[in-house]
Amino acid sequence: MKSQERRYTLNKFKKCSKCKEEKSLDCFGLNKNGRYGVGNRCKDCNLIYFKEYYLKNKEYFNKRSREYYLKNKENLRKKSREYNSKNKEKINKYFKEYRSKNKENCKKIVKKYKKKQREQLEDGYIVQLITQNTGLTTADIPSELIEAKRLEIKIKRIIKEE
Numbered sequence: 001m002k003s004q005e006r007r008y009t010l011n012k013f014k015k016c017s018k019c020k021e022e023k024s025l026d027c028f029g030l031n032k033n034g035r036y037g038v039g040n041r042c043k044d045c046n047l048i049y050f051k052e053y054y055l056k057n058k059e060y061f062n063k064r065s066r067e068y069y070l071k072n073k074e075n076l077r078k079k080s081r082e083y084n085s086k087n088k089e090k091i092n093k094y095f096k097e098y099r100s101k102n103k104e105n106c107k108k109i110v111k112k113y114k115k116k117q118r119e120q121l122e123d124g125y126i127v128q129l130i131t132q133n134t135g136l137t138t139a140d141i142p143s144e145l146i147e148a149k150r151l152e153i154k155i156k157r158i159i160k161e162e
């Protein structure tokens with residue numbers, strides 16, 4: 001758009017279809033299908049609309065993102081496993097160097113990390129428990145087994161607390 005044309009359109013006004021107020025075009029979001037190349041609702045009304053839409057459909061959005069995660073969990077895990085085995089030496093070297101540089105600090109971090117993993121029953125912690133007790137390797141463990149083990153630990157913890 002040439003600057004002259006732009007100035008011309010910016011001086012135009014449009015009535016918002018929602019609040020019915022006449023506002024200058026820069027108060028509207030761009031929409032190439034709308035009159036003057038902007039949408040029918042002003043930005044203020046749009047914001048309210050999207051907020052309401054989100055709140056109304058919050059559960060749906062949450063469900064969708066959970067479903068996406070669950071659907072792709074196995075795949076994501078597989079990818080990180082593949083990456084780890086491909087880059088084993090590189091990763092080991094990196095950690096070795098890192099550990100020797102940050103010996104004390106590292107101990108603290110590992111302790112904290114392990115505590116968090118234990119408390120939140122993260123996959124890594126559960127996998128470690130299973131491999132310790134069964135001799136399976138990480139690659140042998142399906143996600144169902146991890147879920148089952150997590151449930152078992154949860155139940156045990158609840159029983160302990162009572």
Ligand SMILES: [Zn+2]
Nearest residue numbers: 016019042045
């Ligand atoms: Zn409006």
